[in-house]
Amino acid sequence: EVQLVESGGGLVKPGGSLRLTCAASGFTFNNAWMSWVRQAPGKGLEWVGRIKSKADGGTTDYAAPVKGRFTISRDDSKNTLFLQMNSLKTEDTAVYYCTRIIKGGAFDIWGLGTMVTVSS
Amino acid sequence: EIVLTQSPGTLSLSPGERVTLSCRASQTVGSSYLAWYQQKPGQAPRLLIYGASSRATGIPDRFSGSGSGTDFTLTISRLEPEDFALYYCQQYGSSPWTFGQGTKVEIK
Numbered sequence: 133e134v135q136l137v138e139s140g141g142g143l144v145k146p147g148g149s150l151r152l153t154c155a156a157s158g159f160t161f162n163n164a165w166m167s168w169v170r171q172a173p174g175k176g177l178e179w180v181g182r183i184k185s186k187a188d189g190g191t192t193d194y195a196a197p198v199k200g201r202f203t204i205s206r207d208d209s210k211n212t213l214f215l216q217m218n219s220l221k222t223e224d225t226a227v228y229y230c231t232r233i234i235k236g237g238a239f240d241i242w243g244l245g246t247m248v249t250v251s252s
Numbered sequence: 253e254i255v256l257t258q259s260p261g262t263l264s265l266s267p268g269e270r271v272t273l274s275c276r277a278s279q280t281v282g283s284s285y286l287a288w289y290q291q292k293p294g295q296a297p298r299l300l301i302y303g304a305s306s307r308a309t310g311i312p313d314r315f316s317g318s319g320s321g322t323d324f325t326l327t328i329s330r331l332e333p334e335d336f337a338l339y340y341c342q343q344y345g346s347s348p349w350t351f352g353q354g355t356k357v358e359i360k
Contacts, residue, residue, distance in 0.1 A: 177289070177297065177340055179349040195348045196253075229296055237344020238287040238302035240309070245296060 134158035134241055136230045141246030148220050152246060154213040154230030159241075162186065162208035165233035168215050170226035171245075178226070180204075180215070182233060197223075220250045254279050254343050256352035264360040267333055273326040273355045275341035280321050282345030288317055288326045291338045291354075300339075301326060331357070 140152040154166070167182035181194035183204045192204050203216040213230055227247050231239035255278040265271055275286065284304035289297040299308040301317035304324055314329040328335055336359050341352040 176354050177291075177342070177351040179342075179351065182349075193347050235302050235306075236283075237285055237349055238299055238308075238342070239289075239297070240299045240302075242296035242298070 136232065136241055136243035138228065138230045138243045138246040141228065141248045143249045143251065144220055145252050146220060146222055146250055148250070149216070149218045150220065150248060152215040152217070152228055152230075152248070154215075154243060156211045156213065156230075156232075159232070161206075161211040166204075166206065166213045167231045167233050167239060168204060168213075169229045169231055169239065169242075170224075170248075171229070172223075172226040175226075180228070182237075183213070217248070220248075222250050224248060225250050253348055254281065254346060254350050256341055256343060256350055258339075258341060258352035258355045260355060261353075262356045262358060264358050265331055266360045267331050269331050271328045271331055271335075271357060273339055273341075273357075275319075275324040275326070275352050277322040277324070277343060280345075281324070281343045284320050285343060285345035286317075286319070286324045287342045287344065288315075289340045289342065290335075291340065297340065328357075333359075 135157045137155045168180040183192045201219045205214045227245040229245045230243040232241040234240045257276045259274045286304045288301040291297040305317045316327045338354050340354045
């Protein structure tokens with residue numbers, strides 16, 4: 133079964149850090165481009181960033197609100213995607229979804245999401 | 253940044269009706285890299301359409317997408333009870349990838 137399972141969410145103070153993990157199964161992870169998408173409570177979807185497969189260069193790209201604070205990485209040996217979040221702000225409060233990218237940028241597989249709350 | 257504007261904000265319809273959702277981009281979406289998603293309360297979004305008009309795996313053929321350039325449409329030919337949900341468009345033709353604000357399809 134194709135599956136993405138996020139973990140690592142929780143409550144953190146402004147200025148703090150958190151590392152999210154996404155465990156992938158059921159597909160060839162090392163060939164996949166992967167992405168993080170977030171959704172603030174009661175709001176719409178917001179793309180956070182993406183990482184290409186190593187075969188395609190392994191490069192990353194980020195949305196402006198998180199650039200310089202968030203880092204996406206991958207461990208293909210463990211079929212795992214990471215999102216390192218530093219200097220967190222209250223506006224980063226959201227459910228964070230791990231997604232697989234197909235056809236250049238559509239998200240065909242989604243995890244259930246993990247909630248990140250940034251509050252003092 | 254390409255801004256996507258979806259209209260209308262909310263549609264109140266009955267099962268069996270035909271529905272057309274609009275997604276307008278502030279700039280041309282390159283290569284028709286436009287996707288549509290369905291989201292139900294408490295669930296992750298589900299990919300319906302990619303490349304403006306290609307149905308994702310397992311999506312019923314009552315869902316269809318069309319359009320190019322700056323104007324895109326998602327059509328549901330006959331609404332089923334399970335289709336009442338939020339719908340988002342997303343462009344991935346240029347970075348940053350962006351989503352529309354969503355259209356809610358509710359039961360009349």
